Amino acid sequence: MVLPRPRTSDGAAALGAIAARPSAALLAFDFDGTLAPIVPDPRDARPHPRALAALRALAPRVAGVAVVTGRPAETAVEYGLDTVPGIVVLGHYGLERWEDGSLTSPGAVPGLEDARAAIPGLLEDLGPLREGVHVEDKGKAVAVHTRRAARPAEALDALREPLGLLAERAGLAVEPGRMVIELRPPGMDKGAALTDLVGRVRPGALLYAGDDLGDLPAFTAVRELRGRGVPGVTVCSGSSEVPMLAGQADLVVEGPEGVAVLLEGLLP
Numbered sequence: 565m566v567l568p569r570p571r572t573s574d575g576a577a578a579l580g581a582i583a584a585r586p587s588a589a590l591l592a593f594d595f596d597g598t599l600a601p602i603v604p605d606p607r608d609a610r611p612h613p614r615a616l617a618a619l620r621a622l623a624p625r626v627a628g629v630a631v632v633t634g635r636p637a638e639t640a641v642e643y644g645l646d647t648v649p650g651i652v653v654l655g656h657y658g659l660e661r662w663e664d665g666s667l668t669s670p671g672a673v674p675g676l677e678d679a680r681a682a683i684p685g686l687l688e689d690l691g692p693l694r695e696g697v698h699v700e701d702k703g704k705a706v707a708v709h710t711r712r713a714a715r716p717a718e719a720l721d722a723l724r725e726p727l728g729l730l731a732e733r734a735g736l737a738v739e740p741g742r743m744v745i746e747l748r749p750p751g752m753d754k755g756a757a758l759t760d761l762v763g764r765v766r767p768g769a770l771l772y773a774g775d776d777l778g779d780l781p782a783f784t785a786v787r788e789l790r791g792r793g794v795p796g797v798t799v800c801s802g803s804s805e806v807p808m809l810a811g812q813a814d815l816v817v818e819g820p821e822g823v824a825v826l827l828e829g830l831l832p
């Protein structure tokens with residue numbers, strides 16, 4: 565199968581290196597919007613069947629397959645990732661690590677209980693915009709979603725300031741995403757998580773694919789790693805919701821289906 569051509573020479577060189585010597589490649593992905601199509605209810609998200617099949621086939625041939633997600637690691641695993649041989653799942657933006665059935669996770673998150681208690685009142689203050697806004701409690705982070713709201717973009721805009729102030733008071737980080745604002749533990753991001761993983765795997769080349777603002781630190785990490793001699797290609801799983809991400813990537817594909825086609829192109 566023919567591989568797409570990245571628009572940058574660095575990206576083209578890295579994808580060429582991955583195709584030429586897959587056994588030295590690390591393939592890393594965001595979950596929602598990249599491997600899994602976006603759906604209204606986060607509990608219904610599952611990996612695109614073709615992407616999952618391609619990952620299963622590629623995993624024994626590459627140096628590593630990883631998912632770096634804002635989800636709790638075990639949630640992404642339960643949604644089907646444990647069927648990929650040897651996969652590493654880094655959850656909560658890298659705070660958690662799941663590998664070979666075993667989870668490493670930090671203890672209680674200071675400030676989260678206060679944030680959790682304050683959110684219902686803050687949602688009441690939204691008035692009519694409140695309709696359809698829902699809270700996803702992820703144990704070590706809380707996400708406020710507006711995708712199912714009657715007026716999703718307006719509700720999200722109305723939430724930015726109060727959730728920002730609440731995060732500041734509680735000592736939490738604010739993570740804006742696709743029709744969602746999360747309050748999560750500070751001190752970790754997908755860039756640090758990916759750099760740490762590269763230090764462990766020591767790949768000859770690296771691919772990272774993402775779809776959202778939370779993936780930008782991973783894109784930056786790929787560029788920094790290039791400067792340290794690790795060829796890397798960034799892939800944007802494109803959407804109309806986050807158009808700016810395309811300009812930050814070496815290669816743009818059409819959502820999770822496009823990611824699946826790219827992975828199929830790496831198969832022998």
Ligand SMILES: O=P(O)(O)OC[C@H]1O[C@H](O[C@H]2O[C@H](CO)[C@@H](O)[C@H](O)[C@H]2O)[C@H](O)[C@@H](O)[C@@H]1O
Nearest residue numbers: 595596602603604606609633634635711742744
């Ligand atoms: O880092 P990711 O793997 O991309 O996770 C980021 C957040 O994704 C999820 O929310 C997004 O996907 C939902 C399911 O398709 C969608 O309904 C929602 O609008 C999106 O924002 C997830 O629910 C969050 O917990 C993740 O942090």
